[in-house]
Amino acid sequence: MYKLYYATGTCALASYIALEEAGADYKAERLDFKTNQQQSPEYLKINAKGRVPALVTEKGVITETPAILAYIAQAFPKAKLARLDDPFAFAQAQSFNSYLCATVHVAHAHKGRGYRWATEESSFADMKRVVPKSMAGCFELIEKGMLKGPWVMGEQYTVCDPYLYTIALWLEGDGVDLKTLPRVADHMKRMAERPAVKKVMGEQQAKAA
Amino acid sequence: MYKLYYATGTCALASYIALEEAGADYKAERLDFKTNQQQSPEYLKINAKGRVPALVTEKGVITETPAILAYIAQAFPKAKLARLDDPFAFAQAQSFNSYLCATVHVAHAHKGRGYRWATEESSFADMKRVVPKSMAGCFELIEKGMLKGPWVMGEQYTVCDPYLYTIALWLEGDGVDLKTLPRVADHMKRMAERPAVKKVMGEQQAKAA
16 A cells, blocks of 8 residues: 655645546555644655655655656556656656646745745745746746647646646646636646546545644 | 757756767757857747757657656666666656756756846845755765665666766855765766766867867
8 A cells, every 4th residue: 555645735736636546545644844744753764855745655665746646657557647658758748747846846936935045034035026927937838838738748637637737726826817827727627627636635625624 | 860959067968978878879969058049949949948958859859857868768778777667666766866856956056047036136146155055955865865876776877877977067066065975976986987978078078169
């Protein structure tokens, strides 16, 4: 059985949904970021980076969302969560996930985690002010081309979809008007209707309450 | 034939070395960042993000270093640049590459590309001051655990190795003393001795001259 460490409102949601879509036998273990549980000695043994997600498998721990998502796709080939037969098609999905991870998530993180890269309150305020613009810029590229439709990679639903959904959920709080992104908004609607997404969102809410 | 777009001193070096190690038939095309060639209309057609690397294949373009590296490993299985037979082992390599991409490279980027996340000169200066500490923190994790030795993944040389080498080359300029990282320094030495690395570094230098 897999164990996924997550925290509410984080990118770990993508892996959570992917496990559910894959039909995996897993348990989702919630960490409380308010009490800094991700920095506890117990958790640092699981993930020395003190971050979520972390997926505990029989062979060991996997960290980093793009790695976990590709792993789930490969470990559950019947779920068809990525094109596994074609290195180029697989690379397209990986490229999308890497963009979300290293550019879009990073742009978002400057709203509340500026202390990773600066020390002054004035810098944090400056970073916060830029987030609506940088996130809008990232999502313009997604809206205009990367999101092929109806799913990210086209006709096939893949692990890219829960990842995009997870980060798109941050847009409103980041000051980006979803009306300027009709295709992304449409994707969010279709995601919210999926049974796996409904189940995970409900569980997450119940545990956070 | 593949075409790799790169710029001197960037993370594209990792893909350049990986193509050479794979024995791929490729051409490396240098973009001049000083004249902002990565933002030219011609290049934006290849990579709308205006960044390097971009790998042009017969099927289309792949962007983002972790995606390109995994692609090279999968497209050239005989080169054994990743464990392709075991999703967990593959995920470990992907996790390492994702960490370099989304955390380590991002930490480094705050030295010279603060304008991506802020607007004030005071913020840029603040960000620059933090880089030696944030990069040292990232590399402490690599030194103490992630780098298994002799190569990143252990006995097998993989696409993680040129990526680590590429980013480790930035450490001195980022104010991190390599003497505090003996295992990383040792890895760099071993990398520099590889024929593929020597060839690529020589070519890069010749084209930049």
